[in-house]
Amino acid sequence: MRAWIEPLLAIGLALLLAGGLLLGLGADPLAALAALARGAFGSAYALESTLTRAVPLCLVGLAVALAFRAGVWNIGGEGQICVGALVAAALGTRALVGGPAAAQVSLVLLAGAAAGALWAGIAAWLRVSRGVSEVLSTILLNFIALLGVAFAVHGPLQEAAGAYPQSDALGAAARLPRLAGLERLHAAAPLALLLPGLAWLLLFRSAAGLRLRAVGLAPEAARYAGVSPPREVVRVLLISGGIAGLAGAVEIAGVTARLFEGLSGGLGFTAIAVALLARLHPLAVIPAALFFASLATGSGALQRAAHVPKVLVQVIEALVIFLSVGFALRRGGR
């Protein structure tokens, strides 16, 4: 079976099952699908919203895929996004960086990436020196990061007006400009195409990528060949966390302009679904992110136009994840 058939099959089956569910509820599944599609792609604005939403999904999905390839279960995308966003907001609102706009916004983004990397680095250190499973540590670090954001927006970073638990808006120079002629899509969006390409090069055309995949596929054989699995684990967690942190900073600098609670909104977890649907292939992460982004932006129209509750979208997401994992298990079982 060709590699892209399984994901398409998973999506198709999930839509079919969701359609069956709608039929059972007495709704028209085709109308619902049409409403969903219109909501996601039906106008220039809808399309732009979908693309804007896809950017962080793509980045964090890539982060997750890279780590999973090395057999490192980074479940901490959510937390890494949060610290990336937190640091970006701190720098951007306090005008802690100066200089021309391009330099300011670059610094904000880089700082976010560094924060994400460091945050994931804690999990790496725990695993390598203490043998703590990264599954556990990254999940726990998620809670800490979420609480950190909550503390910041109620305390030190709260807006000067003091009305809402949110930060001030970033200074204009620290914000990402829109792409030429567009309303929403920001200048960092092309990163969602560029980074998967770079990741592909890394994974399949470099010494580091070969080591990383070997550690994920056959740690014992990798060790015998002279590769140090702990070193690769640390390296891939830093990269993975860095990309997720960057995504957080991009959201602040390019979309919300402010830090608030719930900023990541489960993005870190949807990203895991993106990576699984893409079968951990760095380029396939792009269409997979688009798919999940279109579900998210289309769900509003679904509710309004077809009178189907928004949660149906979550049902579809869950089905796609189950089916992707199911296919993967079937493949592994043979």
Next chain:
Amino acid sequence: MPSIALREIHKRFGETVALSGASLELASGEIHALLGENGAGKTTLVRTLCGLHPPDSGRIEIDGETVGIPSPRRAQALGIGLVHQHFMGVPALSVAENLVLGEPGGLALRPRSLRARAREMLERWELDVDPDTPARELSVGQLQRLEIARVLGGGVETLVLDEPTAVLAPSEVGELLALLERLRDEGRSLVLISHKLEEITAVCDRVSVLRGGRTVASREVAGLDAARLGEWMVGRALPPRGRPAGTTPGPLALRLEGVKAEGLRGIDLELHGGEVLALAGIDGNGQLPLEELLAGVRPLGAGELNVLRPPLALVSGDRQRTGLALDLSLAENLILPAAARPRQSGMFRYGLLRAGELRKAAGEAIERHDIRGGERALARQLSGGNQQKLCIARSLRARPGVLAVVNPTRGLDVRAAAAVRGELRALAREGTAVLLISTDLDEVLELGDRIAVLFRGALSVVDPARRNRERIGELMLGGE
């Protein structure tokens, strides 16, 4: 008793044609040997018989009637069972639990009746172990016997064994062959895949030869000795088994002084360039710790290990676990050690792969070691013997000053095994220091300029004046 015939079986895996017109006629009450080079299709052929992958075309007949065997369950219902080379049970379960694993409701038996059933089966198949022992505590030979008992437990009349002796110590091989004869004498039919011609002439009735996916010949074994069988199989005389190169040793290349680690009780050895030092011994007497020490994955407890003529390369004794990453391609496996040290290898520029270099390296290795498989084939898709050749090809890429090899010809066909031994000898002649760790006594005698025996984690050197099978056998069992 049924007779079974496989006729004109074809099977492809993607591009690879594994079988193209293979057949096998198995009369009832015989031991039928299946011979052939690595990658000839032996495993694939018996797997079709056992329902593990149905053929693309061809017929399977039982007593003249065509049957379909789409699944292992169907094979089992037809009384056909397969003993894999590796233990397929659950290591954490007890011997008794493993025995009833495949039976409906087997694990629901009460402990007492479970133990009684197990004891009966164990006695029947002469396996002298406590039914309560966890399977992981058994030796390889015992595990295999357990596997056979497990498969036979299901009422099997036709038993297929895929290279069962490759992992056994010499004494265990004798026991296994005796068991096979007993099974035949009880009326079962057996298919035995093996690269060891002596085993075939010892117990088999008929032999069929596969070449390139086709059955090219089939005949009675009676009246053949190993040499004649080999000749008949290859179509010409096999080169005689060689003798140690006998070169004068060069400078010191590897020294171990009082080396202790988990499983090793103090090893002293000196290895010089240009010589082969062979370490004989039954599996489990320190081979694995020594191998891991040399691979750098087990910490040195005490003593000193010095490589005086680096680099040291190792061909591990377990190609599927530590030798290869099975889900990476042939070419990727070949350059994995280079990726661990990208700067010195010339295979990467700025950390990026040089595609031309890779293709050249893979082409050379495939050609020089006669590996049957393309550079993009996954290591998993190579036949066992070809996986082994890939491991050897990889270890030589670094131009090692010291080459340590563990059971280097395990699973290789006669010709490939001879080629590997020839290669080791040639390397020694060129000045490489070769450390051979092998459980195969013939191989040790054939290659070792000097011989020592590993027993319970310690070495005893074999006096050149008493260099013979009997003496080495004694030392292997801990004799003085």
